[in-house]
Amino acid sequence: MAIIVQKYGGTSVGSIDKMKEIAKRVIDQRDKGNDVVVVVSAMGKSTDRLVEMAKEISQNPCKRELDMLLSTGEQVSISLLSMIFKEQGYDSISLTGFQAGIKTEGLHTKNRVAEINIDIIEKHLTEGKIVVVAGFQGMNENGDITTLGRGGSDTTAVALAAKLNCTCEIYTDVEGIYGVDPRVYPNAKKLDYISYEEMMELSSLGAGVMETRAVEIGFKYDIPIYVALNKGNIKGTYIKEYDENMEQKVITGLTSTDDVLMITINNVLYNSKNIATIFDRLSQSNVNVDMISQTAPKDGYVNVSFTTSRDDIGIVHNVINELKKEMEDIEIHVESNITKISVVGIGMMNQSGVAAKVFKIFADNDIEFKQVTTSEISISYTIDSRDKGKAITIIAKEFDL
Amino acid sequence: MAIIVQKYGGTSVGSIDKMKEIAKRVIDQRDKGNDVVVVVSAMGKSTDRLVEMAKEISQNPCKRELDMLLSTGEQVSISLLSMIFKEQGYDSISLTGFQAGIKTEGLHTKNRVAEINIDIIEKHLTEGKIVVVAGFQGMNENGDITTLGRGGSDTTAVALAAKLNCTCEIYTDVEGIYGVDPRVYPNAKKLDYISYEEMMELSSLGAGVMETRAVEIGFKYDIPIYVALNKGNIKGTYIKEYDENMEQKVITGLTSTDDVLMITINNVLYNSKNIATIFDRLSQSNVNVDMISQTAPKDGYVNVSFTTSRDDIGIVHNVINELKKEMEDIEIHVESNITKISVVGIGMMNQSGVAAKVFKIFADNDIEFKQVTTSEISISYTIDSRDKGKAITIIAKEFDL
Known part of the structure; x- marks a missing residue:
């Protein structure tokens, strides 16, 4: 009992x-x-x-x-x-x-x-x-x-x-947790198990099945969470502590976020105050900045790119118009058809070269990526939204998701 | 303030x-x-x-x-x-x-x-x-x-x-408290004041404006209750403690209840056990009995009448069928088109003859009443539902309601 x-x-x-x-x-x-x-x-x-x-x-x-x-x-x-x-x-x-x-x-x-x-x-x-x-x-x-x-x-x-x-x-x-959203990749495989860490990363990157906070509590108190369909007896997915008996996969899941806005600011006079000013203004206007990348300084100038949600396009325009008045040299490019794709896997911690493998897949398939960021167990790429379907399919096939 | x-x-x-x-x-x-x-x-x-x-x-x-x-x-x-x-x-x-x-x-x-x-x-x-x-x-x-x-x-x-x-x-x-429901008697007059006691009596007799319990609390703590329309500035009615400055009326209000069921049981062998049995059975079946009247015993037998809600007709039939098996002599009559009319007024306590005045009104207008019960400040009559409109109109006119 x-x-x-x-x-x-x-x-x-x-x-x-x-x-x-x-x-x-x-x-x-x-x-x-x-x-x-x-x-x-x-x-x-x-x-x-x-x-x-x-x-x-x-x-x-x-x-x-x-x-x-x-x-x-x-x-x-x-x-x-x-x-x-x-x-x-x-x-x-x-x-x-x-x-x-x-x-x-x-x-x-x-x-x-x-x-x-x-x-x-x-x-x-x-x-x-x-x-x-x-x-x-x-x-x-x-x-x-x-x-x-x-x-x-x-x-x-x-x-x-x-x-x-x-x-x-x-x-x-839904029948459980999938490596990839089945609505995007119909051949997606349901997972028997996923670690708390991977699930948290997937949730925070936008996979809608479970909210990050709920998984965090499971993680903190080591409470296994079983996610399954609300009818029938189809086996679902256990979210639990990672152990070595769980299937060894380099990448457990892939998640994508549409409606990303990518802003590139070129020719920013290179000093820490300028970069800080840009992100301070965005933050004061409650713009939620996600990925940030910056080129190495050249001739005293740097280029900065960042992504945010397309919902914020109006506010972002206001902020950069204000910035232009203060930093006369800057050039601003806004791209609005951007998708962010993230791959998540606790196996990454032990296996190097996942980023390189994805780079190679992108190159072999003529997919241009714009930015890359990495965390301990995830790598995120921004790509043109037109390449989304292709990118998800080939990554899912390659990593058996 | x-x-x-x-x-x-x-x-x-x-x-x-x-x-x-x-x-x-x-x-x-x-x-x-x-x-x-x-x-x-x-x-x-x-x-x-x-x-x-x-x-x-x-x-x-x-x-x-x-x-x-x-x-x-x-x-x-x-x-x-x-x-x-x-x-x-x-x-x-x-x-x-x-x-x-x-x-x-x-x-x-x-x-x-x-x-x-x-x-x-x-x-x-x-x-x-x-x-x-x-x-x-x-x-x-x-x-x-x-x-x-x-x-x-x-x-x-x-x-x-x-x-x-x-x-x-x-x-x-509604615009306040009326002596008679304006839907039944269009010339009904709105009251400026009504005493707690009269309002409680009217509420418990079926007037829908205020629940008896609410008025009881006002009475107990002497809290004046003002009842008025939810728009405009039309003067409503104060429910408050009776005082001598309030208009002296013999009858303040009249209320009627339709869908009354009147059951008459004739030839009940006169002993207290028999009468008790009848009402005990009804009570055990959760039949809510309202008015009860009983004739004087004659040749060792009495006739008993009582009223209840027409909703209970099924249960009442079951109970009386059971009673017939035990009390062979009894004859049962059920009348289902009965209306109860009650007149309420704190002035009744000081003025005798209100019941008689109503009896006279009924006699003058060929309205037959079936039962009468009285409390300190109210008198209730059961009449045939067909006579309801006529009875209300003439009482309302006579007592200026």
Whole structure:
């Protein structure tokens, strides 16, 4: 008899009928003698509808009140799901984030889990109940209802599993974690296992399956996270500590980000103050700069390139127009059809030459890359968006993703 | 500078536009230097929609979970209304029932307010905020979210006003309290004042404007309740302590209830056990018996009549079929087109003959009444539903309602 935390996202609880289907899966575990804590998101598109109402009032509604509003979404799902269990003869109780003891801190709409008092959940489990917890939400030290931001229900589930010291199962509408997004590369292979580090890198680079913070908590407390489809019995993917029995791959995953804006500033008079000024101005305007590259100084001048999201194009233009007034020599080029491709693999740490191998693939296939950055277990390239499909296909084939 | 509690019901907050209208009324008070606590219900028909979802799961859904579900309705309205105040430059905070310190006790879906800790509300008022409180809800001593049942938002408003020792204004979609329902008697006059006692009697007899419990709290703590239309500046009605300056009327109000079922059991062998058995069986089957009348015993037999709601017709038939097996002599008559008419007036206590005056009105107009019951300040009659319109019109005219 073990405790299991299962998380079901918005599409899994999109209607009463869908809730009844997932209730069966939970009851299966209960019938096997396991204690189940179910974490659920808001029903289908209900969060979007709530946001729309707030937008009718203000383009930038008070975030404390937005949290108050959005948290009702999960409260609806937990109560309905708990009713379903009771109707089927299984004792159950629903708990909002704060009732489940989830204390948070930080800014409204993007709080972090600060602490969980697990007593209430344990009491109800001891009494034989299926405990249904609202994902995505908690309460801060002022007693305000808070939300955890994007992917917050995953965070709730993994944090609860960490505190209960049990496995965490994330049920979703994909069959598990893939080396490459199957929508981009249809032959993509599902992984049986992926290490926390690789998953965090993939998540932070834009793979949408799991939010980085949730994986980080799993990593920190060594809680295996099982990601699988919300129906049938198709084997999913375990996110767990790297061990040598896991398949040895140089590259585990590849992720791509479209809508990248690449700005190149040529002829910057080479001194540290100038470069600092550029990025300081961008930062003050809340432009999120991703990759930065700089050429070696030549004749006292350097060229600097950086990428950001295409959403920021307006602000970026304002900033560089201001810069032009101060740095008369500079020339500015903006490219807006850029895709960033990143390859991730814990195996890279032991095997050199991955970057070179990708360079060779690009050269053999006439793909021009614009920038390269590397971290311990990942390498990112920016390329022209027209080359994206080709680049992903050949890298995926070469590295057996 | 005073504190005012204003309550707005579901139709007043049915859309963002309607919320903006009531926000103006609140802001008017704020601009005059008053501190305002706004109590709101769920938006329009949102509670009905939540109930429908629960009914998809069960005809009798778990009431604890139903409270969890329904309480989201007010949480949506308070957050949106508070956003509106902030957007218009007025500091504001929304509070759910439990955040506002409302502790309740009793059965789920029909809790009572047990205690209010007013500290949080007072703190926010001191900080100059418009405090928006979710009506209809609170938290019990187990930490479960609870609701107060029908008319619960009125109860929240009056209870808060009692605790803050201030006036309570209930804004609704009628212009105030009428002696007779204007939908039934178009010439009905709006009252300037009505005593707590008369209002409680009218409410408990079925007048839908205010819930009895809310008026009881006003009575207990002597908090004047002002009931008025949610737009314009039409003068409404004060519910307050009876005083001699209030207009002297024998009858203040008249209320009618349709869909009454009248059951007459003739030839009941006269002993206390038999009568007790009849009403005990009805009570065990959860039939809510209203008026009871019994003839004087004759030849060792009595006739008993009672009324109940037509909704209970199925259960009542089952009960009387069982009774027939035990009491062979009895004859049973069921009449289903019965209306109950009640006249209420604190003036009755000092003026005798009101019942007689009504009897005379009925006789003069060929209206046959079937049963009569009296309380200190009310008299109720059951009549054939066909006579309802005529009876209301002539009583209303005669007593200037």
